[in-house]
Amino acid sequence: MIEINLLPGAGKKKSASRRGVDFSAMATGFGSKFRDGYLIGAIASVVIAAAAVGFLYTTQTAKAATLNERKEIAVRDSMRYANFLKDRYRAEAVRDTILRQVHIIKSLDEDRFIWAHVLDEVSRALPQYTWLTSLGVAGTPQGQNNVVATPSTPVDTSSKKKNRPPKRLDTEIPRDVVQLRISGRTVDIQAMTRFWRDLEASPFLENVAIDKSEIASDQGKEVTQFQLTMNYSRPDSTQLHRVPLVLSVK
Numbered sequence: 001m002i003e004i005n006l007l008p009g010a011g012k013k014k015s016a017s018r019r020g021v022d023f024s025a026m027a028t029g030f031g032s033k034f035r036d037g038y039l040i041g042a043i044a045s046v047v048i049a050a051a052a053v054g055f056l057y058t059t060q061t062a063k064a065a066t067l068n069e070r071k072e073i074a075v076r077d078s079m080r081y082a083n084f085l086k087d088r089y090r091a092e093a094v095r096d097t098i099l100r101q102v103h104i105i106k107s108l109d110e111d112r113f114i115w116a117h118v119l120d121e122v123s124r125a126l127p128q129y130t131w132l133t134s135l136g137v138a139g140t141p142q143g144q145n146n147v148v149a150t151p152s153t154p155v156d157t158s159s160k161k162k163n164r165p166p167k168r169l170d171t172e173i174p175r176d177v178v179q180l181r182i183s184g185r186t187v188d189i190q191a192m193t194r195f196w197r198d199l200e201a202s203p204f205l206e207n208v209a210i211d212k213s214e215i216a217s218d219q220g221k222e223v224t225q226f227q228l229t230m231n232y233s234r235p236d237s238t239q240l241h242r243v244p245l246v247l248s249v250k
Contacts, residue, residue, distance in 0.1 A: 089166055096169040107173045114178060114232055117204040122182065125198030130186035138229055139179035178232035180205075185216065185223045192226050199230060206233040 122135065186192050192213065200208040208230040216225040 085165075092168065093166075096171050099171045100169060100173070103171055103173045107175065110234065111175075118180065118232065121199065121202040121204050125195055125202065127186075127188075127191040127194050127198075129188055130184060130191045130195060132182060132184040134181070134183040136181060137179065138181035139177070175234065180230050180232060181211075182228045182230070183226070184228075185218060185225050187221070187223050189224050192224060196228060199228070203235040204233055205230050207231045 118135075122132070126132070184192075184195075186195075192210075196208055196210060199205050208228060210226060211229050212225075212227040214225055216223055
């Protein structure tokens with residue numbers, strides 16, 4: 001049987017398709033491509049980047065787990081310490097309130113003896129041939145400071161936002177400044193100077209100053225009329241010696 005090929009070149013394609021794949025040639029081609037420096041560098045960069053990403057992901061995951069654990073521990077400790085601080089602030093508030101009441105009682109008890117000390121020091125320092133015409137309080141009247149009232153504490157809103165401790169109660173008691181004025185007369189000018197110096201040396205008096213000194217007439221005699229101002233000083237408790245008052249009853 002005779003076959004006629006009417007399509008020129010068809011036989012060559014068929015024969016070419018029947019050929020096998022040359023793997024050695026392909027390997028040789030790939031080997032020549034791998035010998036290219038840029039391609040090798042790119043592949044190495046990809047491998048290194050993948051390893052770095054994996055390492056960073058692993059370390060960051062472990063670090064995040066550690067931080068979360070520490071955060072939970074810190075939150076528990078914070079809650080426990082917050083309750084402890086609340087109890088402490090409450091105890092301090094009670095202590096300051098009691099301490100202020102004690103200071104109020106102490107200040108009232110100490111100020112009971114102001115005039116006793118003043119009269120005692122004035123009579124002790126008064127020289128001969130000198131007499132007083134007036135002794136009283138000068139300046140601001142006493143009782144301006146209300147020692148019993150609780151001092152007003154301004155509301156600090158920023159302390160709540162910044163977790164600051166509350167403002168403590170002021171336990172110190174304000175004291176009135178007791179200013180005294182003494183007027184008198186003397187027949188000896190040196191007696192007035194000695195009287196002024198003795199008052200200044202007293203632990204209960206301070207800032208003694210001569211306001212006025214002039215010549216006056218008393219029952220036809222020439223005398224020196226003077227006026228002194230001073231402040232009452234509250235000495236330290238170690239300088240005060242109190243003795244019991246004993247009264248014998250028959």
